[in-house]
Amino acid sequence: MIAEAGHYALVLALALALIQSTVPMLGARWGDQALMNVARSTALAQLLFAGASFTALTMLHVTSDFSVVNVFENSHSMKPLLYKITGVWGNHEGSMLLWVLILALFGGLVAAFGNNLPLSLRAHVLAVQGWIAAAFYLFILVTSNPFLRIASPPIEGRDLNPVLQDIGLAVHPPMLYLGYVGFSISFSFAVAALIEGRIDAAWARWVRPWTLVAWIFLTLGIAMGSYWAYYELGWGGWWFWDPVENASLMPWLAGTALLHSAVVMEKRNALKVWTILLSILTFSLSLLGTFLVRSGVLTSVHAFATDPARGVFILLILCLFIGGSLLLYAWRASTLKQGGLFAPISREGALVLNNLFLTTACATVFIGTLYPLALEVVTGDKISVGAPFFNLTFGPLFVPLLAAMPFGPMLAWKRGDLLGAAQRLTAAGIAALIVIAVLWAWTFGGATFAPLAIGLAVFVVAGAVSDLAERVGLFRIPLTIAVARARGLPRATWGTAFAHAGIGIALIGIVCETTWNTEYIGSMKPDHVAKVAGYQLKLDGVTQRQGPNFREMIAQFTVSRDGETLEVMTPSKRDFTTRGSSTTEAALLTRGASQLYVSLGETNAEGAIAVRIYHKPLVLLIWWGPVLMAFGGLLSLSDRRLRVGAPKPAKAARALQPAE
Amino acid sequence: MTLWFVFALMTVAAIFAVLWPLSRNSSAQAGGSEAAVYKDQLAEIDRDVAAGLIGVSEAEAARVEISRRLLAAADSQHNLPARSSLGLRRASAIVALVGLPIAAVTFYLSLGSPQLGDFPLVSRTRTADANQPIDNMVAQVEAHLEKNPTDGRGWTVLAPVLARLGRYDDAVRAYRNAINYAGDSADHRSDLGEALAAAAGGVVTAEAKAEFERAVAQNADGPKANYFLGLAAEQDGRRADAAAIWRGLLAKAPADAPWRPLIEAALARVGDPAAPALSNDAMAAAKDMNEADRGAMIRGMVDRLATRLKQNGDDVEGWLRLMRAYMVMGERDKAASALTEARQAVANDTERLRQLNEGVKNLGLGG
Structure with a gap:
């Protein structure tokens, strides 16, 4: 009964989404409040049914009901409970169900908390959400139904892909989906604005926090996925420019640009057309990501199953929504009222520059990801576009962006003073130069670019710090007053500083890891010692262990440095019998932000075991950076004040510096 | 029956979600307006000035800007009179009352299996009995061996069953484990070789051949190992060698060995001129063949x-x-x-x- 009730709930959710997508539109057209309010109750009911459906599937997975095809194919009765639950979204059907559940969740949140929105705007937004939801419910029910049954159920399931039986999977997909799907809200707002033909202050006031929520989750989701690849795939790589990774990076780049222009729009009533376009692009790229990952066009860990029918269906959805919204944009964008004016050198101008760089960077990733696919379709040639392409295109775009980043927050709204901003960044510039000089002297004859890149990163971090120092008047006024002012500073300002510093910190990690990474690859027998970056790793022995649904070969290494024993590391290799596949569980030893990474390979005939040992200096900064960025976003989100950008008056008053 | 009751309840909830707002005539202007946002922004500027976040002159400039927008917004606010189009409301209500349940049930019936109950694993293992299909018993033994992988007897029992079920790759693994944990023997080796050959679609691969050779090393007269070694020779095109092996096998075999006909047929296949005299019907048929046949x-x-x-x-x-x-x-x-x-x-x-x-x-x- 649980399976069938969950199935029926999904069908009802589809029916409600169809009503939600039509009735409120008619209501808004004819000015009928009751019809417009249907959007609200149906959105909430749709959330209820989508939630019921997802709960049903989770219960089926927990009770190992193998009469459901989805459970049979992706679960095993002996899996630990945690992985039974995460297995719900560890497969195609279940993950699509999570996708629509999150979509329904966002729709429900707009319905529940959208009291201060103009009624017709809310009706339009929820109707657009209804279209997206209906398309995806239909996709799930027709091509990837998680509730299909087997009449004579088998006694045991086929188990989840072992690589996915990991705590990282418990967190990574929901985070990423909250990000992807969260951008559907700004998309719906943009399409609603285009349909209504006007875009006002209430619009901007709503879009910024929703974009911020989606951006925070997407940032964390990408970082999580990258860390998962780092420790689970056993190669110690954290970013491969793999099409699936690019599929999540593209919405992030567009979403970052959207976030910045949404702020300008809220504060200054400017960059309206940018904001609308970026809203459409960001969600379109999220949909494209879903298409790339789910259609089986790409084969990877994420392509659970390949079925042409699914690919064609998602392609249709993609064409309908991206094509439709861009057409609407081309048709209606000119009718939108133009917003405030600003001088080229101003905070607004800096943010336009930021948007240009981010969208161009996004375009290079787009080309690098889709060109090989297009070429294969047209000519049948297989080429792979890898790190060299992205390093040569993405890198040069990000360098000027990062160099310009500290200047942005220093400029005043409407008309800024570049020289003044430069003066205030002198300290940051000097700090960066000192770091470059020291690094050059220290690693003389080594990598040329690495010290420069680290100098840039230091400039970004120091720039964020000097922005804060400038605002609280540090060193200019007594310390106690400065602390008091720092406490009074809006949390949004702190958020900006943290997020910008996060980028610099991640960059330091990336440069250090790629430049000064040392590795040892070889086969070891018990009592052999490997020396990596000043550490001695002695292989004590290899033991076997039985896990709940796997057998495990554990190697034990004693790590010492300068004769002092530090810790015991136990990398292992797990064999999963049901799927007949194995995973490597790398062992990590964290020292500060650096890590020692040991993973095991095959055992050869003489009983020696292949071992890969890496020393990765400051590698953790790569993930601390995004966490810091997400924390900054959270700070900004918690700031409930209205955002008002006070312009610099035309006849500058000498007395006070603009602080906000 | 409870299932349909639950379905009915859910449908009613869905219909209610559509009908409820239609029945309420909210005359009060719900929702915010553009002017409200600007008024809030003006208040925010006052607070910012009080907190010392922005200077007085900037605050003044911002106030001017926002007031200008507020005026524009107030001008353009052509407050739509709250109309109510009864016809549309009725149509929506009918869609919800009639269309929604019919569409939902039709769509569900074309996809769902309402006749199937739940099969949670707990209640199924309890009712397990001797009549359950062999797959289930195999799964249970496999589960047991998953936990006790060194149970050689278990592997010995499981392996031939797997081979009979056609799961040759699993059978190969099971035989290997049986050899590891229950001890090496000629029988195990030749069974392993047979499973390997079966997994390769009947071809005696080098890997399988090695197993048969190990079996023969332990027991030179093992019929299965010898038969397959002959087959390997035949598949390599060394017909004379194959015939020699099989002839040797027949010579040592007891007269009532059940596998005699198989070997004789094999000998006939390789066209052994010196096929043994004592032949059954199949053998005779092969012998009578002319060159063309x-x-x-x-x-x-x-x-x-x-x-x-x-x-x-x-x-x-x-x-x-x-x-x-x-x-x-x-x-x-x-x-x-x-x-x-x-x-x-x-x-x-x-x-x-x-x-x-x-x-x-x-x-x-x-x-």
Whole structure:
């Protein structure tokens, strides 16, 4: 009964989404409040049914009901409970169900908390959400139904892909989906604005926090996925420019640009057309990501199953929504009222520059990801576009962006003073130069670019710090007053500083890891010692262990440095019998932000075991950076004040510096 | 019955969600307006100035800007009178009351299986009995061995069942474990070899042959191992060797051995001129064959091999055997076209392609 009730709930959710997508539109057209309010109750009911459906599937997975095809194919009765639950979204059907559940969740949140929105705007937004939801419910029910049954159920399931039986999977997909799907809200707002033909202050006031929520989750989701690849795939790589990774990076780049222009729009009533376009692009790229990952066009860990029918269906959805919204944009964008004016050198101008760089960077990733696919379709040639392409295109775009980043927050709204901003960044510039000089002297004859890149990163971090120092008047006024002012500073300002510093910190990690990474690859027998970056790793022995649904070969290494024993590391290799596949569980030893990474390979005939040992200096900064960025976003989100950008008056008053 | 009751309840909830707002006539202007946002922003500026976040002159400039926008917003606010179009409301209510349940139930019935109940694993294992299908029992034994992988007896019991079920790869693993944990024996080795050959679609691979040789090393008279070693020789094209092995086997075999007919038929297949005198009907039939019939029989075998390779082209040894057969029969063109097909079939696998090219060198096919 649980399976069938969950199935029926999904069908009802589809029916409600169809009503939600039509009735409120008619209501808004004819000015009928009751019809417009249907959007609200149906959105909430749709959330209820989508939630019921997802709960049903989770219960089926927990009770190992193998009469459901989805459970049979992706679960095993002996899996630990945690992985039974995460297995719900560890497969195609279940993950699509999570996708629509999150979509329904966002729709429900707009319905529940959208009291201060103009009624017709809310009706339009929820109707657009209804279209997206209906398309995806239909996709799930027709091509990837998680509730299909087997009449004579088998006694045991086929188990989840072992690589996915990991705590990282418990967190990574929901985070990423909250990000992807969260951008559907700004998309719906943009399409609603285009349909209504006007875009006002209430619009901007709503879009910024929703974009911020989606951006925070997407940032964390990408970082999580990258860390998962780092420790689970056993190669110690954290970013491969793999099409699936690019599929999540593209919405992030567009979403970052959207976030910045949404702020300008809220504060200054400017960059309206940018904001609308970026809203459409960001969600379109999220949909494209879903298409790339789910259609089986790409084969990877994420392509659970390949079925042409699914690919064609998602392609249709993609064409309908991206094509439709861009057409609407081309048709209606000119009718939108133009917003405030600003001088080229101003905070607004800096943010336009930021948007240009981010969208161009996004375009290079787009080309690098889709060109090989297009070429294969047209000519049948297989080429792979890898790190060299992205390093040569993405890198040069990000360098000027990062160099310009500290200047942005220093400029005043409407008309800024570049020289003044430069003066205030002198300290940051000097700090960066000192770091470059020291690094050059220290690693003389080594990598040329690495010290420069680290100098840039230091400039970004120091720039964020000097922005804060400038605002609280540090060193200019007594310390106690400065602390008091720092406490009074809006949390949004702190958020900006943290997020910008996060980028610099991640960059330091990336440069250090790629430049000064040392590795040892070889086969070891018990009592052999490997020396990596000043550490001695002695292989004590290899033991076997039985896990709940796997057998495990554990190697034990004693790590010492300068004769002092530090810790015991136990990398292992797990064999999963049901799927007949194995995973490597790398062992990590964290020292500060650096890590020692040991993973095991095959055992050869003489009983020696292949071992890969890496020393990765400051590698953790790569993930601390995004966490810091997400924390900054959270700070900004918690700031409930209205955002008002006070312009610099035309006849500058000498007395006070603009602080906000 | 409860299922339909639950469905009805859910449908009613869905209908209610649509009808509820339609029934309420909210006359009060719900929702915010643009002017409200600007008024809030003006208040925010006052707070910012009070907190010392922005200077007085900036605050003044901001106030001017916002007030200008506020005026514009107030001008353009052509407050739509709250109309109520009864016709549309009625139509929506009918859609919700009639269309929604009909559409939902029709769509569900075309996809769902309302006749199936739940099968949570807990209640199913409890009711397990001797009548349950063999798959379930195998699954239980497998589950047991998953936890106690060193139970050699368990593996010994499981392996032949797996082989009979056609799960050859699993059977190979099970036999290997049986050998590891229950001790090495000629029987286990030859069973393992048989499973390996079955997994390779009947071809006695080098790996399988090695197992049979180990079995023979432990028990020189093992009929299964010897039979398969003969088969391996036959598949390699060494018919005389095959015949010799099988003849030796028959010579030592007791007269009532159940596998005698099999060996005799095999001997007839390789066209052994010195087939033993004591022959059953099949043997007699083979003996009576004339040269043409025998040729047809061989051709049949070659064709079967060719068909199998068309379906599954991974088997490099099979391809080599096929080409060798064509060469022996003097059909050079066919051998050459088989080589082309083989190259296409393994083109994606460099290791296999290398093996193929090595093998072709010895064939004298040239090219």
